[in-house]
Amino acid sequence: MEITKKEIINLKERKPIDEVCFKPIGLIHTPFKTLKGIPIQSSMSEIEGTIEIFPEYKDGLYELDGFSHIYCLYFFDLVKLPVPLQSKPFLIDEKKGVFATRTPFRPNRLGLSILQILSQDDNKIQVRNIDILDKTYILDIKPYVPEFDCRKVQRIGWLQDNIKRKVS
Numbered sequence: 001m002e003i004t005k006k007e008i009i010n011l012k013e014r015k016p017i018d019e020v021c022f023k024p025i026g027l028i029h030t031p032f033k034t035l036k037g038i039p040i041q042s043s044m045s046e047i048e049g050t051i052e053i054f055p056e057y058k059d060g061l062y063e064l065d066g067f068s069h070i071y072c073l074y075f076f077d078l079v080k081l082p083v084p085l086q087s088k089p090f091l092i093d094e095k096k097g098v099f100a101t102r103t104p105f106r107p108n109r110l111g112l113s114i115l116q117i118l119s120q121d122d123n124k125i126q127v128r129n130i131d132i133l134d135k136t137y138i139l140d141i142k143p144y145v146p147e148f149d150c151r152k153v154q155r156i157g158w159l160q161d162n163i164k165r166k167v168s
Contacts, residue, residue, distance in 0.1 A: 024137035025060075026053040026123075028074065030130045040090050041102065042113035042129040051115075051125040051138055058123040065120045069144035070127070075137045076109040083107060091162045100157060111136070114144055 030049035032038045039045035051072065053061060064070070083105040086095045098106055115127040125141075 022075070022139050024054070024075065024139060025057045025141075026051055026138040028052070028072070028127075028130075028132050028134070028136050028138055030132055030134045030136075032130070032133050035133065038133065039131040042115060042131045045129045045131050047130040048118065048126065048128050049130040049132070049134075051127055051141070053123045053125070053138070055123060061120065061123065061125070064125070064141075064143065065117070067117060067143040067145075069114055069116050070125075071140075071142045071144055071149075072111075072113045072115050072127075072132070072138060073140040073142075074111045074113075074132060075139055076104045076106070076111055077137055078133070079105055079109045081107075081109075092158060096158060110139070 028049055028051050031047060039047065083098065085098050085107075087098065087101070087103060087105065088095055089101040089103060104111060111132065113129065113131055115129050118126040118128055120126070
């Protein structure tokens with residue numbers, strides 16, 4: 001079905017929701033068994049791992065091998081709720097709001113990494129730039145497209161002059 005022919009619920013029928021549920025599409029296999037030593041961002045990692053897409057979603061991988069990088073969205077299932085809305089990030093010793101940091105300790109426990117595709121075989125994608133704990137549930141993957149995704153930025157907030165440490 002073409003995207004212009006797909007149906008959505010009538011906007012007039014939209015109702016407020018309290019909870020959003022996702023079904024994992026796969027798992028990632030990485031060498032990281034604890035938080036200690038995990039790179040703080042995927043751009044600071046050369047570590048390799050494997051995304052295993054569950055069989056019922058394998059057909060969704062068609063043509064993915066034509067891309068060099070993907071966005072990988074995942075679920076921090078081991079984070080205990082509730083999380084503090086302010087905490088000290090790795091790079092500085094003063095509190096910041098959770099939405100001004102990239103901490104995994106987030107109200108909705110969502111993670112996002114840009115990973116390089118090394119190869120794909122059946123339902124397994126070999127990737128590089130891992131900053132994800134082993135056996136983390138994958139919620140979605142999307143191709144990274146520089147023409148869509150790269151932005152020239154004017155400011156990076158409190159991170160200016162603070163990007164130095166590379167692992168947790």
